[in-house]
Amino acid sequence: MEDLFDRQAQASAPLAERMRPQRLGEIVGQSHLLGPGKLLARLVKADRMPSIVLWGPPGTGKTTLARVLAQETSATFEPFSAVLGGVPELRKLLAAAKDRRRRGGRTILFVDEIHRFNKAQQDALLPHVEDGTVTLVGATTENPSFAVNAALLSRARVFRLESLTPDEVERLLRRALKDAKGLPEAKVDDEAIRALAHASGGDARRALTVLEALAADGRPVDVDAVAQAFESKTLLYDKDGEQHYDVVSAFIKSMRGSDPDASLYWMMRMLEAGEDPRFLLRRMIIFASEDVGNADPRALQVAVAADAAFHRLGMPEAMHTLAQCCTYLAVAPKSNATYVAFVAARKDVEAHGALPVPMPLRNAPTALMKADGHGVGYRYPHDEGGFARGAVYLPDALVGRRYYVPTRNGLEAQIGARLARLRGEPGEPGEPGEPNESGS
Numbered sequence: 001m002e003d004l005f006d007r008q009a010q011a012s013a014p015l016a017e018r019m020r021p022q023r024l025g026e027i028v029g030q031s032h033l034l035g036p037g038k039l040l041a042r043l044v045k046a047d048r049m050p051s052i053v054l055w056g057p058p059g060t061g062k063t064t065l066a067r068v069l070a071q072e073t074s075a076t077f078e079p080f081s082a083v084l085g086g087v088p089e090l091r092k093l094l095a096a097a098k099d100r101r102r103r104g105g106r107t108i109l110f111v112d113e114i115h116r117f118n119k120a121q122q123d124a125l126l127p128h129v130e131d132g133t134v135t136l137v138g139a140t141t142e143n144p145s146f147a148v149n150a151a152l153l154s155r156a157r158v159f160r161l162e163s164l165t166p167d168e169v170e171r172l173l174r175r176a177l178k179d180a181k182g183l184p185e186a187k188v189d190d191e192a193i194r195a196l197a198h199a200s201g202g203d204a205r206r207a208l209t210v211l212e213a214l215a216a217d218g219r220p221v222d223v224d225a226v227a228q229a230f231e232s233k234t235l236l237y238d239k240d241g242e243q244h245y246d247v248v249s250a251f252i253k254s255m256r257g258s259d260p261d262a263s264l265y266w267m268m269r270m271l272e273a274g275e276d277p278r279f280l281l282r283r284m285i286i287f288a289s290e291d292v293g294n295a296d297p298r299a300l301q302v303a304v305a306a307d308a309a310f311h312r313l314g315m316p317e318a319m320h321t322l323a324q325c326c327t328y329l330a331v332a333p334k335s336n337a338t339y340v341a342f343v344a345a346r347k348d349v350e351a352h353g354a355l356p357v358p359m360p361l362r363n364a365p366t367a368l369m370k371a372d373g374h375g376v377g378y379r380y381p382h383d384e385g386g387f388a389r390g391a392v393y394l395p396d397a398l399v400g401r402r403y404y405v406p407t408r409n410g411l412e413a414q415i416g417a418r419l420a421r422l423r424g425e426p427g428e429p430g431e432p433g434e435p436n437e438s439g440s
Contacts, residue, residue, distance in 0.1 A: 170197035
């Protein structure tokens with residue numbers, strides 16, 4: 001009777017669950033982890049599974065791989081949800097694992113959404129991972145470096161899973177349409193399968209779920225049906241997760257690379273996915289100083305003005321000002337000379353501490369201070385035509401340091417030429433596109 005119920009439950013399970021691989025050889029994709037000679041494949045073959053964290057986007061097979069690893073290593077698979085499970089449930093699982101270990105058995109404790117583990121759960125688990133009572137297999141869509149407790153992470157190897165390619169998703173779809181456990185009666189044309197594979201964004205579970213929904217009424221599935229199913233496709237962008245940092249990085253690097261088209265694309269990608277425009281404006285204000293700097297001082301004015309316009313207009317009207325700011329920053333001449341300068345100056349402050357202020361630069365508000373030499377020897381630039389050539393303003397230990405080295409980009413070329421004239425130096429501004437290395 002129990003077998004009958006199991007078969008009925010399996011038959012009514014979602015397609016993605018019915019098609020879940022049972023052995024390592026059935027897994028599609030992740031060849032960088034499971035291909036011949038790859039570390040994870042070798043560890044499984046040698047039956048020497050360490051604690052691991054599987055990190056990757058949704059639908060890449062983290063849970064599937066964890067289950068298969070347990071089967072391939074003859075270990076008992078114990079699933080635990082970091083969200084739904086509490087410490088009492090975890091302790092029961094650990095007690096059973098300890099008893100199993102005394103009898104020569106092994107336990108793989110699979111913790112889904114391990115990034116949501118709270119401190120109490122981690123404290124309860126950590127000693128049992130350390131002494132080998134359980135082999136931990138965690139799954140997360142978040143960067144483990146930021147999302148998993150350092151003590152727990154130090155006891156596990158991290159393996160990153162990649163989104164499946166359209167060809168790999170297509171293989172899974174065709175398998176589901178041929179397998180008796182899948183949808184062997186469904187009528188799906190080749191063009192629809194390819195369209196579904198491309199539209200799924202590398203998420204196998206999503207592709208199988210959409211296929212099952214399209215085939216539910218028994219009608220033939222064509223490319224138009226697939227297009228309708230993905231009409232309101234959710235953008236892959238988690239404002240608190242790895243995708244967030246990747247897309248923001250692409251946005252900044254596109255502006256830095258002077259590509260207004262890519263810059264606009266990444267900005268719109270974030271806005272369409274629900275990013276707060278204030279976050280983007282803040283990043284553009286920083287960029288205006290950090291990456292454009294004195295090559296075009298107007299960039300900072302444009303960024304600050306865009307921020308003010310957003311607060312006055314709101315969305316969607318402020319979309320115009322965000323787009324204007326984005327494209328202006330992308331096409332503006334670039335210089336990180338100011339950024340390099342303040343980093344170098346800060347290093348000297350940290351290295352040398354509070355160096356004494358040279359006497360000519362000291363304040364002398366009283367007769368006693370004047371008598372003590374404060375302000376003596378100070379040359380007033382306005383008395384010398386606006387610039388006192390040869391005057392020294394750095395502490396004695398740092399005389400001759402050059403922190404700010406203008407580039408040849410935009411207005412900074414003029415700034416560099418003016419500085420050279422004032423100093424009576426033949427020196428040229430830095431080469432365009434080269435990082436400055438001053439103050440070293």
